[in-house]
Structures are given as C-alpha cells and as structure tokens.
Amino acid sequence: MTRPYPIVTHRPLAPSPKRGPLGMGRKFREPDELPKAAAHETLVFRVDGEYLPDFGRLGPRDEQVVRASHVSLVDMSRDAPVLVAVSIQSGEASAFTVHVTFTCTVIDPVVVVRDGVNAATVLHSYLTSHQRLFELGLARKYSDINEVIRDVSAQVRAYFEVRPISVPGMMIRLAGVEVLTPQELVEFEKTVRDKEREHALALKQQAQAHRLVYESERDDQTLDEVRRRYRNDVELDQRGHERTVQVGDQRHRHDLETVDRSHVHLIETADDQHELRQAAARREFERDQFERDLALVNGDTRNALLYAVATGKLDQRELVSELRVEADRESALADGREARDREYELLKLERDQDYQRLQLESDRYDRDAARAERLRRDTADREDERRRFDANVQLVQTLAARGFLDTQNLPVEKILADVLDMTPPAIEPEVVADDKPKEIEDERSVADELREEHAD
The missing domain is CATH 3.30.479 (Tetrahydropterin Synthase; Chain A)
Structure with missing residues (x-):
C-alpha cells in the first residue's frame, strides 16, 4: 500500500487525565499517544483551533501538547516523488x-x-x-x-x-x-518476432540442406576421380617398387654379408674391452666405497658408536648388530675382490693379443679416464675427510653439551687429536686464500665454546 503524502498520519488526542493524588499533579501525555517522527518528519498539533508545528522543542509534558486535540505527522522530505x-x-x-x-x-x-x-x-x-x-x-x-x-x-x-x-x-x-x-502490444510483438525467427530458421535450414546435397554430390564426384587416379598411381608405384625391391634385396644381402663379417670381429673385441672396463670400474667403485665407509669410522668402534648415538639413528644395541653385519659384508667384499682380481689376471693373459691391436686408441682413452678418475678420487677423498672431521667435531660438541665430558679433565685439542685420533683435514687447493682465515676462525670459535662448556 502506498504511503500517504505529505500527511503521513492523523491522530486525535483525548483530553489528558489528571495526575497524582487527588488529581493535583501536573498533566502530561504518554509517549505512545504521540506518533514517532523520523528525521525528515515533523509533528503539527491543533491547539484551541490553532495549528502549532513541533520542530523538536515540544515534549509530552509541554502545556500546548497537553491541551492539543489533534496531531498530524508531516513528511518534510525534499523533492519527494x-x-x-x-x-x-x-x-x-x-x-x-x-x-x-x-x-x-x-x-x-x-x-x-x-x-x-x-x-x-x-x-x-x-x-x-x-x-x-x-x-x-x-x-x-x-x-x-x-x-x-x-x-x-x-x-x-x-x-x-x-x-x-x-x-x-x-x-x-x-x-x-x-x-x-500495453501488454497486448508486447505479446503481439513477441509473437511477430517469434514467427520471423521461425521463418528465418526454416529458410536457413532449407538453404543448408540444399548446400549439403550439392556439396555431397560434388564430393562424390571428386572422390571417384581421386580414387581412380590413386589406383593408377598405386599400380605404377607397385610395379616400380617391386623392381626396386628385387635389386635392392640382392644388393642389401651382399652388403649385409660383407658388413656382418667385418663387424663380428669388431663387436667381439669391443664387447670384451667394455666388459673388462666395466669390471675394473665396478671394482674401483667398490674399493672406493669401502675405503670411504672405513674412513668415516676410522677403524675405531668407539668412534662409530659415538657417531651413531650422536646422530640418533641407532641405539647402542642396534649399532653393535649393524657393525657385525658390516664386518661380514666387508669380508665377503674382500673375498669377491680377490676372486675378481684373479679372474681379471686370467682374462688379461688371454686377451693380451687383442689389446695389442687396439693399444693406440685404448692408451689415449685410459690416460683421460685415469686423469678424470684421479681428480674425482682426490675430490671425493677431500670431501670425505672434511665431512668426517665436521661430524667428529659436531659429535664432541654434542657430548660436551650433554655433559659427557664433565668427568674428564681433558683439553679440547687432546680430545680431537688423541682420544678421537683425528686431525683437521687439509685445505682444498680450490679454496681462495682470503677464505682460509675464516675457516680457522670458525674452528677456533668451536674450540672456545667446548673449552667454556668444559670450564662450567
């Protein structure tokens, strides 16, 4: 329902009753007797035949409000539609x-x-x-x-x-x-548009059908012509291909026989050399792996036990069991290595004549391989030695932090050099001269921390 404008509501007001004991109190209006005015609205009272607007100054206890017989709520909005x-x-x-x-x-x-x-x-x-x-x-x-x-x-x-x-x-x-x-015009125009769209769609469908029939007939004719040409070309190509294949087969069989005879010997020689090099590389790798594993524990069961306990990978009981298995494996590796060495010597004696024919190429390859292997081994040895040294230093730090060295009156240098039988690794040749003092300073700082913890 549309709200009345500009007078929102009219309300007659009953005479205000007497208040207080014996009706001697002051008269006033109850709040619910008057309509609530919004910010854009104002009240107009009719008092004794005159109209009095309220611009927010009159209250329920005002004498003119008490004497009013009517009140109206007026909308004062600007440009109200x-x-x-x-x-x-x-x-x-x-x-x-x-x-x-x-x-x-x-x-x-x-x-x-x-x-x-x-x-x-x-x-x-x-x-x-x-x-x-x-x-x-x-x-x-x-x-x-x-x-x-x-x-x-x-x-x-x-x-x-x-x-x-x-x-x-x-x-x-x-x-x-x-x-x-008008709604009738809307529906009529909608019907006209729908009919026009249906007619246009029917025309497009009919044109599409005619175009498809024409293209289908044209494609069938083109396809028949293509098929005829293709059959002719295939027949000609087939006859030429058969002649070419016959000549090629004869020539190919002759070439294969010649190549097979020349390659059989080279393949056998290359396979023998490859097997020997792989065997040598495997033995060298196994030997290097064994030496690196042995260098980490330095042949001392105490170091291996402390290293495993410090890293938290094994407890003492599990580490002892693993060391026993490792000892068995090392023994088996040593036996296998000796057997492979003996087999290698026997094969070497049998293949000396074949090596003489390929000595020139093999020597150049072996020199390059040996140089690369020495460089790799030297680098790996330096890295293993550095890691072992860092691991032992970290181990000693961990033991000192946990209080394991409190009962021993030993200097840190003696623990590192005598107890663990360990000396700092040599500086790598690639290290820049300016970086060397920083490593020495870091090692001194670690030693100072261990010494301070031991003193506490």
Missing part, C-alpha cells in the same frame, strides 16, 4: 497507461495540515482537468506507441509550463512522463 497514473483511450477500444512523476517539497507544514492536502489526489485532479491529454490517443493504435509517448510527454510538459499547479504550503515540479507499453 509522487506518481500519478491516468489512462487515455486509444483508437482500438483499449487504453494507454500514462505515469506522470512529480517531485514535491513541503514548505509550510501548518498550511498542509490545515488544508488536509493529499498530493496524489491533488495531482490526479490536476491532470484529469486537462481534457486535451485524453484525446491524444483516440486516433492512435497500439502500434503507434512511440508517437503516443512523444505526444503525451510534450502535452503534459506544455500543460505544466502554461498552467503550473499551485498547492498552498508545497512546492511541486514535474519530474517525468512515461507511457507504459
């Missing part, structure tokens, strides 16, 4: 709906309440008094909706300019004019 709807007849026994929007502003609430102004009613009467407006559609059909919109908008605006409406206590302006499209 008021919509007025009217219908004008068309030339097809139906009507166009016209919506005219006005913006209203109350400038004197007392006059509005005194006259009992209802903006919608006043504006509707104002529009209906203009008879020319209702004659604009008599010569128009639904299809002439655009012309009706233009004529109605121009007529209303001209009427408002020539004869502006005047309502006491209010300021009114024309905001806009809108002519609604």
Whole structure:
C-alpha cells in the first residue's frame, strides 16, 4: 500500500487525565499517544483551533501538547516523488497507461495540515482537468506507441509550463512522463518476432540442406576421380617398387654379408674391452666405497658408536648388530675382490693379443679416464675427510653439551687429536686464500665454546 503524502498520519488526542493524588499533579501525555517522527518528519498539533508545528522543542509534558486535540505527522522530505497514473483511450477500444512523476517539497507544514492536502489526489485532479491529454490517443493504435509517448510527454510538459499547479504550503515540479507499453502490444510483438525467427530458421535450414546435397554430390564426384587416379598411381608405384625391391634385396644381402663379417670381429673385441672396463670400474667403485665407509669410522668402534648415538639413528644395541653385519659384508667384499682380481689376471693373459691391436686408441682413452678418475678420487677423498672431521667435531660438541665430558679433565685439542685420533683435514687447493682465515676462525670459535662448556 502506498504511503500517504505529505500527511503521513492523523491522530486525535483525548483530553489528558489528571495526575497524582487527588488529581493535583501536573498533566502530561504518554509517549505512545504521540506518533514517532523520523528525521525528515515533523509533528503539527491543533491547539484551541490553532495549528502549532513541533520542530523538536515540544515534549509530552509541554502545556500546548497537553491541551492539543489533534496531531498530524508531516513528511518534510525534499523533492519527494509522487506518481500519478491516468489512462487515455486509444483508437482500438483499449487504453494507454500514462505515469506522470512529480517531485514535491513541503514548505509550510501548518498550511498542509490545515488544508488536509493529499498530493496524489491533488495531482490526479490536476491532470484529469486537462481534457486535451485524453484525446491524444483516440486516433492512435497500439502500434503507434512511440508517437503516443512523444505526444503525451510534450502535452503534459506544455500543460505544466502554461498552467503550473499551485498547492498552498508545497512546492511541486514535474519530474517525468512515461507511457507504459500495453501488454497486448508486447505479446503481439513477441509473437511477430517469434514467427520471423521461425521463418528465418526454416529458410536457413532449407538453404543448408540444399548446400549439403550439392556439396555431397560434388564430393562424390571428386572422390571417384581421386580414387581412380590413386589406383593408377598405386599400380605404377607397385610395379616400380617391386623392381626396386628385387635389386635392392640382392644388393642389401651382399652388403649385409660383407658388413656382418667385418663387424663380428669388431663387436667381439669391443664387447670384451667394455666388459673388462666395466669390471675394473665396478671394482674401483667398490674399493672406493669401502675405503670411504672405513674412513668415516676410522677403524675405531668407539668412534662409530659415538657417531651413531650422536646422530640418533641407532641405539647402542642396534649399532653393535649393524657393525657385525658390516664386518661380514666387508669380508665377503674382500673375498669377491680377490676372486675378481684373479679372474681379471686370467682374462688379461688371454686377451693380451687383442689389446695389442687396439693399444693406440685404448692408451689415449685410459690416460683421460685415469686423469678424470684421479681428480674425482682426490675430490671425493677431500670431501670425505672434511665431512668426517665436521661430524667428529659436531659429535664432541654434542657430548660436551650433554655433559659427557664433565668427568674428564681433558683439553679440547687432546680430545680431537688423541682420544678421537683425528686431525683437521687439509685445505682444498680450490679454496681462495682470503677464505682460509675464516675457516680457522670458525674452528677456533668451536674450540672456545667446548673449552667454556668444559670450564662450567
């Protein structure tokens, strides 16, 4: 339901009863007797036939409020929109709906309440008094909706300019004019568009079908011609290919026999050399792996036990069991290495004649391989020695942090050099001279920390 404007509500007020003992108290209004005014609204009281606006200064205990017989709530919004709807007849026994929007502003609430102004009613009467407006559609059909919109908008605006409406206590302006499209016209236009789309779709489908039939016939003809040419080409190629294959087979068989005879000997020699090199590389790798594993524990069971306990990988019982298994494995590796060495010597004696034929190429390859292997071994040995040294230093730090060295009155240097039988690894050749003091400083800092912990 549309809210009334500008007078939102009217309310009569009953005489205020007497208050207090024996009715001697001061009269006042209860809060629920008066309507609640929003920020854009104001109250207008009727007191003794006069109208009194309340701009936020009067309260329920004010004498004029107590004596008031009526109260009205007025909307004071600026440019409040008021919509007025009217219908004008068309030339097809139906009507166009016209919506005219006005913006209203109350400038004197007392006059509005005194006259009992209802903006919608006043504006509707104002529009209906203009008879020319209702004659604009008599010569128009639904299809002439655009012309009706233009004529109605121009007529209303001209009427408002020539004869502006005047309502006491209010300021009114024309905001806009809108002519609604009749539902019948909407449905008719929708039906026309649907029919046009269906007709266009049918034409497109028919054209597509004709095009597909034409392309299919053309493709069939082209395909038959292609197939005929292809069969001719295949037959010619087949006859030429058969002749070529016969000549090629004879030549290929002869070449294969020649190549096979020349390659058999080279393959046998290369396979023997490759097997020997792989065997030597495996033995060398196994020997290096064994030496690195042995260097980490340095042949001392105490170091291996302390290293395993410090890293937390094994407890003492598991480490002892693993050391036993490792000892068995090392023994088996040594036996296998001796057997492979003996086998290698026997094979070497048998293949000496073959090595002489390939000695020139083998010597150059062996020199490069030996040089690379020495470099790799030297690098690996230096890295293993550094890791072992760092691991033992970390081990001693861990033991000192846990208090294992508190019962021994030994200097840190003696623990590192005598107890663990360990000396710092040599500086690698690649190390820059400027970096060497930093390593020495780091080692001294570690020794100082161990010495301070031992002193505590």
